[in-house]
Amino acid sequence: MPFEPGAASPRSEGLEIDLRALFDNYHLLQKLVGPAQVAGVVKADAYGLGAQAVSRTLIRAGCRHLFVAHLGEALALSPALSAGVSLYVLNGLRPGTEAQAAEAGLVPVLNTLGQVAAWRDLAVSRGRPLAAVLNLDSGMTRLGLSAADLETVKRDAQIFQDLDVRYYMTHLARADVPEATSNADQVARFRRQAASLPSRPLSISNSAAALSRLAGADDLVRAGLALYGGAPVMGGRTPMRSVIRLTARVLQVRDVPAQVGVGYGLTHVTAGPTRIATIESGYADGWPRALGNRGDIFWRGRRLPIIGQISMDSMTVDATALQPDALREGDVVELIGPHQSLEAVAQAADTISYEILTRLGHRYRRTYTDRAAALTGSST
Ligand SMILES: *Cc1c(COP(=O)(O)O)cnc(C)c1O
Numbered sequence: 231m232p233f234e235p236g237a238a239s240p241r242s243e244g245l246e247i248d249l250r251a252l253f254d255n256y257h258l259l260q261k262l263v264g265p266a267q268v269a270g271v272v273k274a275d276a277y278g279l280g281a282q283a284v285s286r287t288l289i290r291a292g293c294r295h296l297f298v299a300h301l302g303e304a305l306a307l308s309p310a311l312s313a314g315v316s317l318y319v320l321n322g323l324r325p326g327t328e329a330q331a332a333e334a335g336l337v338p339v340l341n342t343l344g345q346v347a348a349w350r351d352l353a354v355s356r357g358r359p360l361a362a363v364l365n366l367d368s369g370m371t372r373l374g375l376s377a378a379d380l381e382t383v384k385r386d387a388q389i390f391q392d393l394d395v396r397y398y399m400t401h402l403a404r405a406d407v408p409e410a411t412s413n414a415d416q417v418a419r420f421r422r423q424a425a426s427l428p429s430r431p432l433s434i435s436n437s438a439a440a441l442s443r444l445a446g447a448d449d450l451v452r453a454g455l456a457l458y459g460g461a462p463v464m465g466g467r468t469p470m471r472s473v474i475r476l477t478a479r480v481l482q483v484r485d486v487p488a489q490v491g492v493g494y495g496l497t498h499v500t501a502g503p504t505r506i507a508t509i510e511s512g513y514a515d516g517w518p519r520a521l522g523n524r525g526d527i528f529w530r531g532r533r534l535p536i537i538g539q540i541s542m543d544s545m546t547v548d549a550t551a552l553q554p555d556a557l558r559e560g561d562v563v564e565l566i567g568p569h570q571s572l573e574a575v576a577q578a579a580d581t582i583s584y585e586i587l588t589r590l591g592h593r594y595r596r597t598y599t600d601r602a603a604a605l606t607g608s609s610t
Contacts, residue, residue, distance in 0.1 A: 242562075242595065242597075243477040243478050243479045243510075243562045243595070244476075244477065244478075244594040244595035244596060244597060245278075245279075245474060245475075245476050245590055245591050245594040245595070245596045245597070246474065246475040246476075246477070246596075246597050246598075246599055247279050247280065247283070247284075247473060247474055247596060247597070247598050247599070248471075248472075248473050248474070248475070248599055248600070249283065249284075249287045249598050249599065249600050250599075250600040251459060251471035251472065251473045252279075252284065252287050252288070252291075252457060252458070252459075252473050253287050253288075253290065253291045254471055255456065255457045255458075255459065255470045255471055255473065256268065256270070256287075256288055256291035256292070256293060256457055257291055257292075258469065258470060258471075259440065259441075259451070259453055259456055259457065259470070260291075260292065262440070262441070262469075263435070263440050263448070263451050266435075266440075266447075266448045266449055266450060266451050267294065267295060267449065267450050267451070268293065268295075268440075268451050268453055269293065269295035269296065269297055269318075269433075269450050269451065269452045269453065270284070270285065270288040270293045270295070270296050270297070270453065270454075270457060271296075271297045271436075271452050271453060271454035271457075272284055272285050272288075272296050272297065272298055272303075272307070272454075273297060273298045273299035273300075273303060273320065273454070274299065274303075274588045275303075275591070275592075276454075276458070277454055277455070277458055277584065277587040277588050278516075278587050278588050278589065278590045278591030278592065279458060279473070279474065279587070279591060279596070280591070280596055280598070281298070281303065281306070281307050282307065282310055283598050285307060285310065285311065286310065288457070289311070289312055289315055293315075294314060294315055294316065295315070295316050295318065295450060296311070296315060296316070296317050296318070297317075297318045297319075297320055297452055298317065298318070298319060298320065299319070299320045299321050300319065300321055301319055301323060301324070301327050301330070301331060301336070303319075304317050304319050304331070304334065304336050305330070305334055305336075308334045308335065308336065316337050316361070316396075317334075317335075317336050317337065318336070318337045318338070318339055318363060319331065319336055319337070319338045319339060320339050320373075321339070321341070321373070322338050322339055322340055322341045322342070322345040322365075323338045323345060323348070323349070325344070325348055328348050328349055328351075328352045329352060332352055332356070332360055337361045337362060337363060337396065338362055338363070339362075339363045339364075339365050339399060340362050340363065340364055340365065340375075341365045341373045341374050341375070342375070342379070343375070343379050343382060343383075346362075346364075346375075346383070346389065346393075349362055349393065350389060350392045350393055353392050353393055354392055359391070359392060359393055359394040360393060360394060361393075361394045361396055362393050362394065362395055362396065363395070363396055363397045363398075363399050363433070364383075364395055364397075364398050364399065364427075364430075365399045365400065365401075366380065366398055366399070366400050366420060366423045366424070367400070368400040368402075368416040368417070368419045368420035368423065369403065369412060369415060369416040369419055370400075370401055370402065370403040370416070371403075372401070372403075373401070374399075374400065374401070377423075380423055380426070380427075383427070384426060384427065387428070390427075390428045395428075395430050396430070396431070397430060397431050397432060397433045397449065397450055398420075398423070398424045398427065398430050398431075398432055398433070399432075399433040399434070399450075399452075400416065400420040400433075400434055401436065402416050402417075402434070402435075402436070402438075402439050402444065402445075403416070405435070405436055405437075405438035405439040405442070405444055405462070406438045406462060406463055406464045407463075407464055408438070408442035408444060408463060413439070413444045414444075417434065417444065417445055417446065420432075420434065431449035431450065432447070432448060432449050432450070433448065433449060433450035433451070433452060434448045434451075435448050435451045435452065435453075436451075436452055436453065436454070436455075436462070437453045437454060437455045437456035437457070437460075437462040438455075438456075438462035438463050439451075440453060440456065441456060441462060441463060441466075441468070441469075442463055454584075455583065455584060455587075456468060456470050457470070457473075458473050458474070458587065459471060459472040459473035459474060459572070460572055460573070460583040460584070460587065461571075461572075461573050461583070472571070472572075474566060474572065474587075474590075475564070475566060475567040475568075476564075476565040476566040476567065476590060476594065477562045477563060477564055477565060477567070478509050478510050478511035478515075478527075478562070478563055478565055479509070479510045479560060479561070479562055479563075480507050480508070480509060480510075480557060480558065480559055480560060480561045480562075480563060481508045481509065481510050481544060481559065482507070482508040482559060483505065483506070483507045483508075483549065483557055483558060483559060484505070484506055485503065485504070485505050485506075486500055486503070486504050486505075486506060487500070487503055488500050488501060488502045488503060488504075490504070492506060492537050492538035492546050493522075493537070493538025493539045493541065493545075493546050494538070494539045494541060495539055496538075497522065497523060497538055497539055498523055498537040498538040498546075503550070504537075504548060504550050505548070505549045505550045505552070505554075505557075506537070506546050506547070506548065506549065507534065507546070507547050507549040507557055507563075508544050508545070508546050509527065509544060509545050509546070509547060509563060510543065510544055511543075511544065511545060511565060512540055512541045512542045512543040512544050512545055513540050513541070513542055514542045514543055514593060515543070515590070515593045515594055516586070516589030516590040516591070516592065516593070516594070517540060517545065517565065517590075518540070518575070518579035518581065518586065518589075519539070519540045520578075520579040520580055520581070521536055521540055521545075521575070521578055521579050522536065522538060522539040522540045522545075523536065523537060523538065523539070524536060524578055524579075525575065525578045525579065526547075526570065526578075527547055527563050527564060527565050527570070528563065528564040528565075528567070528569040528570055529549075529552070529557055529561070529563045529564065531569055532551065532552060533569075534547040534548060534549050534551075534552075534563070535547060535548045536548075547563075572586060572587065
C-alpha cells in the first residue's frame with residue numbers, strides 16, 4: 231500500500247526523498263543511454279534534495295561523474311566522495327581559486343579563454359597536466375568558447391599537452407522541445423567543432439536530450455532532473471520513478487459564512503458557508519506565491535483548492551467538500567505526491583519543475599527514505 235499523507239503514519243511532514251527511487255532512476259537511465267556514462271548533476275544542493283545524500287546514493291548506484299556549478303559546492307562535496315569519482319565545476323573557476331581547486335582534485339569546465347589560460351598556467355607551473363573539460367558554445371549563447379575562441383585554441387596545440395582535456399562539452403538550448411530544429415543544428419555544429427580539435431570524448435545531453443536521444447552518440451550524459459523524477463520534456467511523461475513527496479501540516483480549521491474575505495488583500499471572498507484550513511507552507515518555504523487562488527493541494531486523494539494569497543509561512547485552502555470534522559488541526563496534507571506531480575505544480579505556477587524543486591528543501595524538514603526497503607521490510 232502506498233503511503234497516504236493524512237493516514238495514520240509515524241512520518242512527519244516536509245520533503246521526503248526516496249533514495250531507492252533515485253538509485254533505480256540512475257540504473258534505468260544508464261540502461262537507456264548506454265554505452266554512454268551517466269553523470270549526476272548535483273548543483274544547487276542536488277536541486278534542493280541534498281547533495282551529500284544524493285551523491286552518496288548515485289555513487290552506490292555506480293555513478294563515477296558528478297557535476298556542480300560552483301567551486302564552493304564542489305569543495306563542500308569533495309571530501310565525501312570515493313576515490314575514482316570525478317567532480318566537475320560547470321561554471322569554471324574564478325581567477326585566483328585555481329590552486330584551491332587543483333588541491334581538491336576538481337575538474338573545472340573551462341568556458342572562456344581566460345579560464346583556459348589560468349588553468350594551463352597552473353598546470354605548467356606544477357609540471358603536470360591538469361584535468362579539464364572544454365565547453366564549446368554550439369548555439370545557446372550562454373556559456374562556453376565561441377567560434378573565434380576556438381580558432382585561438384586551434385592555433386595553440388600545446389594546450390592539449392599542458393591540459394588533460396577529458397571531454398568536449400556543449401549544452402542544448404531547446405532539449406525540452408525535442409522536435410526543435412535548433413537541437414540538430416547545435417549537435418551538428420558541435421560535432422564539427424570537436425572534429426577540428428584533437429580527438430576527445432563528448433558530453434552533450436542533459437536529461438531531456440538523453441531521454442529523447444537528441445545527441446546520437448554521446449559519451450557522458452549530464453543528468454539532473456530525470457534522476458530526481460522530473461519530466462524534462464515539455465508536456466511529456468517520464469519513465470523514471472518519482473523521488474519526492476512534499477507534505478505539510480494543518481495549522482487551523484474554521485467554518486465561516488458567506489461574504490468573508492480570506493488572506494492578504496482579502497482577494498478571495500467566500501461565496502457561501504466555507505470550511506477553511508490553514509496549511510503550514512508558504513512562499514518562504516519555496517511554495518510558489520503564484521499559486522494563490524489558483525493551485526490545489528490534496529488530502530487522502532481529495533482535492534482542496536487554494537483560496538486567497540499564499541503567505542510567507544502559510545496558505546489557506548477550501549476544505550468545504552470534506553465531511554465535517556474530517557480534516558483536523560495537525561493533519562498532514564499532500565502538496566506534491568501521488569495525486570499531484572511536480573510538473574502539475576510547476577504548470578499551475580507558470581514555471582518549470584526545476585524552479586519548484588530548487589526552491590524547496592531548505593526550510594522543509596528533509597527526510598530520506600528507502601521506500602522499497604520500508605515497504606518490504608528488507609533492504610534489497
Ligand atoms: C543543469 C545542467 C545540466 C542538467 O540538466 P537536467 O535538465 O537537470 O538534466 C546539464 N548540463 C548543464 C550544462 C547544466 O547546466
